[in-house]
Amino acid sequence: MNIFRIIEQLSEVDADVLGRFDSRRAVFKTLGTTAKRGALASAPVFLASLFQKAYGQGTKPTVIEVLNYAQxxxxxxxxxxKKMVAAGQVPAGAPKGAIDLILKHETAHVKLLDTTIRALGGTxxxxxxxxxxxxxxxxTTxxxxxxxxxxTGVRAYKGQAxxxxxxxxGTTSLLQVALQIHSVExxxxxxxxTMRMQTPWIPAADSALAAPLGPVYTGAIPESNTTQSNVDITKLGAGYTANDAAASFDEILTMAEVLDASRAGGLVQP
Incomplete structure (x- = not known):
């Protein structure tokens, strides 16, 4: 079995095949190591494993799907x-000014995403x-x-980066656009x-709050997480509490987690 020839032929129909495996150097280094170890007898098994890594990781959402999710x-x-402004319960002065401005920001985000999706040929x-x-x-509520x-929005954008x-x-990086929106969110x-007299960052205890807040801070990686890149932040030095460690980093929410009925999915009008 000529594994190199198989990969070469596959690259003719999938130009990104080596990118799917890893880098070109890593692929051939792995193959070379396999040969050196006399494991070519199990090459079909190795090749199946390699293809599983490349193509068996689940369906990645398209760019249009990610942008429509953000939209x-x-x-x-x-x-x-809009409903909050129309309800007329926001106090005059700074609170009303803040909510009005946030609404303008959200409308700007909607218009930008709409234009971008259309420019990419999407609906x-x-x-x-x-x-x-x-x-x-x-x-108050x-x-x-x-x-x-x-x-939720902050964690959602981070999850799709x-x-x-x-x-x-065109010449615009969509990741850059998403991060520009993410930072404003x-x-x-x-x-x-701050308007609610809370800390502007997320304490670990927020994961235990009642809905609608609590579920926002849970997930596969909850906001109470204290480990980053396999480093326990609480052990970096004296004075780092679990709350300090959790509040120092934001975590992602996956698309499925965000659209779950316990989070944003449950707030959409059927």
């Missing part, structure tokens, strides 16, 4: 703030509304929901938390 969240936030998602029955009547939405690496719209989240 779904932006539309949800935009409609929530933007439309009609996403905040569930009427879930909209709070009082200002409206801020709670706003915090849940904003912190890897799927936008290298993606371009983080500012929204911090400001809303």
């Amino acid at each position: 779904t969240l932006e539309l949800l936030e935009e409609d929530f703030y 933007p998602v439309t009609g996403v509304k905040f569930k009427t029955s879930a909209f709070p009547a009082d200002y 409206q801020l709670v929901v706003a915090q849940a939405l904003e912190d 890897g799927n936008l690496m290298g993606a371009m719209a 983080a500012r929204h989240a911090a400001h809303i938390r």
Whole structure:
């Protein structure tokens, strides 16, 4: 079996095949090592494993799917703030000014994503509304929901960063655009938390809060996580508590986690 020839032929129909495996050097280094160890007798098994690594990792969302996912969240936030303004419960002055400005930001995000998706030949998602029955009547609870939405958005954008690496719209990096929106969403989240007299960062204890907030901070990697890159942050030196370690880093939410009924998925009008 000529493994090198098989890969060469595959590259003729899939130009990214070596990128799927790893780097070109890593692939051939691995093959060379296999040969040196006299393991070529098991080459079919090795090749199957290699292809499983390249093509068996699950379906990666397309760029359009990622952008429409982001648009779904932006539309949800935009409609929530429209409802919040229309309800007339936001106090005049700084609170009203902040909510009005956040709404403008969300509308700008919606327009940018809509334009970008169309420019890439996609069809933007439309009609996403905040569930009427879930909209709070009082200002205090409206801020709670706003915090849940904003912190969800921050974790959601972070969760899709890897799927936008290298993606371009003309000469514009889509990852750069997403990060520009992500940073503003983080500012929204911090400001809303401050309006609620909370810390602008996320304490570990927030993962234990009641819905709608608690589920926002849980997930496969909860915001109470204290380990980064296999390093226990609490052991970096004296004075690092678990709360300090957790608050020092944000974690991702996957697309499935965000769209779950316990989080943003449960706030969309059917």
